[in-house]
Amino acid sequence: MAMAEAAEGQRPRQRQRRQPQPQRQQHPSCGICMEPMPPSEAHRGGGGCAHAFCRACLAGHVRAKVESGGGAGAVRCPDPSCGGALDPELCRGALPGDVFERWCAALCEAMFAGARRTYCSYPGCSEMMVADADDEGCAGVTQSECQACRRLFCARCGVPWHAGVSCAEFGRLGEGERGREDLLLVQAARNGGWKRCPRCRFYVEKSHGCLHITCRCAICDPRLCRW
Numbered sequence: 204m205a206m207a208e209a210a211e212g213q214r215p216r217q218r219q220r221r222q223p224q225p226q227r228q229q230h231p232s233c234g235i236c237m238e239p240m241p242p243s244e245a246h247r248g249g250g251g252c253a254h255a256f257c258r259a260c261l262a263g264h265v266r267a268k269v270e271s272g273g274g275a276g277a278v279r280c281p282d283p284s285c286g287g288a289l290d291p292e293l294c295r296g297a298l299p300g301d302v303f304e305r306w307c308a309a310l311c312e313a314m315f316a317g318a319r320r321t322y323c324s325y326p327g328c329s330e331m332m333v334a335d336a337d338d339e340g341c342a343g344v345t346q347s348e349c350q351a352c353r354r355l356f357c358a359r360c361g362v363p364w365h366a367g368v369s370c371a372e373f374g375r376l377g378e379g380e381r382g383r384e385d386l387l388l389v390q391a392a393r394n395g396g397w398k399r400c401p402r403c404r405f406y407v408e409k410s411h412g413c414l415h416i417t418c419r420c421a422i423c424d425p426r427l428c429r430w
Contacts, residue, residue, distance in 0.1 A: 230242070230245075231245060231255060233245075233255070233256050233257040233260055234254050234255065234256050234260075234281060234282050235256055235257070235260035235261075235264065235281055236257065236259075236260050238257065240255075240257045244257050244258050245257065246258060246261050246293075246294065246296065246297040247293060248261055248265075248280060248289035248290065248293055248294045248297075249280050249285075249287040249288060249289050249290055249293065250290050250293060251287040251288075252280055252282070252285045252287045254280055254281075254282040254285055256281060258297040260281070261281075261294060261297045261298075262297050262298050262299060262302065264278070264281050265278055265289065265294060265298055265302055265306060266298075266299075266302050269302060269305050269306050269309060272309070276306065276309030276310035276311075276312065276313040277310070277313070278306070291303065291306055291307055291310070311331070312331070315331070315333055318333045319333065320332065320333055321347065321358040321361075322361075323349040323351065323352060323354070323356055324356040324357070324361050324362050324363055325349070325352060325354055325356065325363060328349060328351055328352045328354075330349050330350060330351035330352070332347070332349070332350060345357055345358065345359050345370060346364055357370065357373075360373055360374070362381070365381070365386050366386065367386065367387070367389075367390035368386050368389050368390060372389055372393070373386075376389070377404075380404075388406070392406050395408060396408070396409075
């Protein structure tokens with residue numbers, strides 16, 4: 204019995220094997236800040252290259268290029284060895300909304316750089332439109348309809364449409380005389396044959412009598428006398 208216990212005590216002890224430690228996943232580094240980035244933060248900006256950048260660096264790069272106004276809206280890959288252009292749709296997930304819209308607007312402007320353009324005159328719209336090839340530039344276009352807000356404007360004067368008043372008549376009006384009621388008055392004066400005093404700008408209607416007209420401002424102007 205004692206010998207069996209001794210033999211049992213002489214058995215070699217089995218060494219416990221260590222479990223292998225899981226290897227840390229190596230994330231790719233951003234091409235700008237060189238910091239490792241998880242896959243959810245890695246963004247490829249161009250379809251023709253495999254360079255990836257983190258969200259913050261890519262957004263900052265595009266914002267800087269758009270605000271500088273260079274390159275006609277085109278933004279190149281930030282990698283120095285790459286000359287590829289970034290794709291707005293691929294970068295959209297990394298960009299703030301205002302940066303994406305300004306970038307697309309700059310690209311749209313560059314597409315029509317040599318075309319004759321006009322803009323909607325209504326505040327809050329300012330949609331860009333291109334004149335037809337058979338038009339003599341924007342100077343030959345008057346009444347136009349905005350393709351975005353569907354309101355009428357005058358492409359020649361750059362103002363909301365002045366119905367019943369020619370561009371020449373509208374140009375002679377003061378800044379405070381271009382409202383809707385003022386334009387109706389100009390139209391009525393033209394239809395009624397009224398004349399306007401060049402000094403006080405008051406409308407005068409000749410109903411009868413001689414051609415000598417004295418305005419209420421008591422200044423007889425020759426231009427008003429020749430009816």
